[in-house]
Amino acid sequence: MDNFFSFSRWWSIVLKEFLQLRRDRVTFGMIVGIPLIQLALFGYAINTDPKNLPTAVIAADQSEFTRTLVAALQTSGYFVVTEQLRTEEEGRAALAQGRVQFVLNIPVDFTRRLLRGERPALLLEADATDPAATGMALGAINQIAQTVVMRDVTGSLAHLAGKSSPFEVRVHRLYNPENNSQFNTVPGLMGVVLTMTLVLMTGLAMTRERERGTMENLLAMPVRPVEVVTGKIVPYIAIGLIQSSIILLAAWLLFRVPFIGSLFAVYVAALLFIAANLTVGIMLSSVAQNQLQAMQMTMFYFMPNILLSGFMFPFRGMPQWAQAIGNVLPLTYFNRLIRGILLKGNDWIDLWPNLWPIALFTVVMMVIAVKFYRRTLD
Amino acid sequence: MSAEESDNFAIDVRSLNKHFGDKHVVNNVSLQVRRGEIFGFLGPNGSGKTTSIRLMCGLLTPDSGSGTCLGYDIHTESDKIKREVGYMTQKFSYWDDLTIRENLDFVARMYGMPNRRVAVEKTLEDLGLTTRANQLTGTLSGGWKQRLALAACMLHQPRLLLLDEPTAGVDPTARRDFWEELHRLAAQGISVLVSTHYMDEAERCHKLAYIAYGKLLAQGYAADIVAEQGLHTWTIHGEHLTELSDQLRCAPGVDQTVAFGAALHVSGRDATQLEKSVHEIAAARGLRVEPSSTGLEDVFIYIMSRSQDNIGATH
Numbered sequence: 001m002d003n004f005f006s007f008s009r010w011w012s013i014v015l016k017e018f019l020q021l022r023r024d025r026v027t028f029g030m031i032v033g034i035p036l037i038q039l040a041l042f043g044y045a046i047n048t049d050p051k052n053l054p055t056a057v058i059a060a061d062q063s064e065f066t067r068t069l070v071a072a073l074q075t076s077g078y079f080v081v082t083e084q085l086r087t088e089e090e091g092r093a094a095l096a097q098g099r100v101q102f103v104l105n106i107p108v109d110f111t112r113r114l115l116r117g118e119r120p121a122l123l124l125e126a127d128a129t130d131p132a133a134t135g136m137a138l139g140a141i142n143q144i145a146q147t148v149v150m151r152d153v154t155g156s157l158a159h160l161a162g163k164s165s166p167f168e169v170r171v172h173r174l175y176n177p178e179n180n181s182q183f184n185t186v187p188g189l190m191g192v193v194l195t196m197t198l199v200l201m202t203g204l205a206m207t208r209e210r211e212r213g214t215m216e217n218l219l220a221m222p223v224r225p226v227e228v229v230t231g232k233i234v235p236y237i238a239i240g241l242i243q244s245s246i247i248l249l250a251a252w253l254l255f256r257v258p259f260i261g262s263l264f265a266v267y268v269a270a271l272l273f274i275a276a277n278l279t280v281g282i283m284l285s286s287v288a289q290n291q292l293q294a295m296q297m298t299m300f301y302f303m304p305n306i307l308l309s310g311f312m313f314p315f316r317g318m319p320q321w322a323q324a325i326g327n328v329l330p331l332t333y334f335n336r337l338i339r340g341i342l343l344k345g346n347d348w349i350d351l352w353p354n355l356w357p358i359a360l361f362t363v364v365m366m367v368i369a370v371k372f373y374r375r376t377l378d
Numbered sequence: 379m380s381a382e383e384s385d386n387f388a389i390d391v392r393s394l395n396k397h398f399g400d401k402h403v404v405n406n407v408s409l410q411v412r413r414g415e416i417f418g419f420l421g422p423n424g425s426g427k428t429t430s431i432r433l434m435c436g437l438l439t440p441d442s443g444s445g446t447c448l449g450y451d452i453h454t455e456s457d458k459i460k461r462e463v464g465y466m467t468q469k470f471s472y473w474d475d476l477t478i479r480e481n482l483d484f485v486a487r488m489y490g491m492p493n494r495r496v497a498v499e500k501t502l503e504d505l506g507l508t509t510r511a512n513q514l515t516g517t518l519s520g521g522w523k524q525r526l527a528l529a530a531c532m533l534h535q536p537r538l539l540l541l542d543e544p545t546a547g548v549d550p551t552a553r554r555d556f557w558e559e560l561h562r563l564a565a566q567g568i569s570v571l572v573s574t575h576y577m578d579e580a581e582r583c584h585k586l587a588y589i590a591y592g593k594l595l596a597q598g599y600a601a602d603i604v605a606e607q608g609l610h611t612w613t614i615h616g617e618h619l620t621e622l623s624d625q626l627r628c629a630p631g632v633d634q635t636v637a638f639g640a641a642l643h644v645s646g647r648d649a650t651q652l653e654k655s656v657h658e659i660a661a662a663r664g665l666r667v668e669p670s671s672t673g674l675e676d677v678f679i680y681i682m683s684r685s686q687d688n689i690g691a692t693h
Binding site for chain 2: 212213214216217219220221222223
């Protein structure tokens, strides 16, 4: 029977595989690292019921009641009042720049009309770009308002308690009034696809030369490192722009995503983001020993990008530490840029807070990459 | 040394040292290669040949030591050296996924050749590859790849060729053709530094250097290197030579035995003792004995084993 299956032969194969696995540090790291990171991210960081959403209040009417109402909003856990604004324009700007998720507008004679029983309205404007980020809070707002009336109102307003909804909360879902989640996902995909393909392709481009021995040949030729690095990047810039265009076309034709902002701004943002990803790829390729390692490192980089950038799950739903990681990733800023341009019609002033972090990231990565790329073989 | 004198050398390096981690890969290597000379670089695997070659053409920076390559300083003028040196790597290092013409064209562009197309077509013609110019390089056989690599590193008309084991894994006919080409190039005044493991190739070099454990153990004309060691050699013909060889090694006057098929080379420095031992042992078994000249291979094996002994002694 030894001819059909030899246990000792089979066991030697098993042992050899383990020996090789143990020496491949990167693979070993992935074996241990991926489940741990996945657990941490899915277990702790991802929250589909985001709380503590930044809210601006335009309180044209200050009374005991409005103060109680604002306090109740905060107690609910969904809203955190981060700024007090004076005009509606300021409110719109705060929403456009993504500083706040909600703007609560309390009209001038709100309390007076409330006391007269005229059933006045509060206006809650929501940045509904990502329906998942606002959905739960908006679902809760009317109930919070009721609670205020039922329980928290005392003193001179006490007679209002118990009456059914003495005022109304009007919700304006800005930028994505129909709560179409594709409007949020499809533009977000652009950054995800660019991250995946560009980091991987540039990562492989350099390690391939090293693995095949052709790098040695290149080094022996009178060509400067900056010429090699930039020369290898250019084709991928073109590839990135083609990919961006494909996704933009699909977003426009198939998913009917609104194109409110300027297409020029989209391409400027895309170009900057492509540059950021290429520097990551070059950085990885100068660290990776072979193509397999480059691929593994790409996966390692890709995972937090897809989970923590606000692409898949609402950014504001994540705990502070996860947001801190997300704040380092260029995809986080690109997602805000592309959604801001397409859905909100952001102008350059609105875009700037999310443009410079990508530029800074690119510069830092470039410096690291050039440091790692050694001209000679030692 | 006067400038004129150094002009006569394609390579002139002094006391080069290079460490990788705590490994002393190149240890105090000094080497001179004259213009138009074919200089053979020999030594076992991992002896520092490749690293030395890289140091000489400015690909690596030495930890200490100085020198010139084609009159340019190896520390500061590696850009100029690269322009005038053709470096053929040990492993085939052209792009398998480019065609033959594309590879040559790329090299020509890298060196900024003025009449690129003409040069590429001429090289293709010389190689006899014009009809296969659009074939992917990866599909070439080992011998053709080696010819292409030589042609590619000759494309920019370098004054010095650095060839790192160019004929490893190449069949004897292709090797012979390759060496004829090298001699043609040398006759045109091109200097060649070539590393090899083949003794027949070593004998075709004008001059030789032998390196082991990063140290240069011998340098000069083949005949001088052989004479320097002062070895005498006898050849014993017969079968079952392994047992005989073990017996001989213990005999007085015998420093080394090397088997060549059905013959055994027995060498030693003490001519009279050697002759006595060889004749006694061979006569006892009725084997034929004849005096022979000491070859390069005998000498290199001798140098190698002696340097091993030295290293063993210092530890």
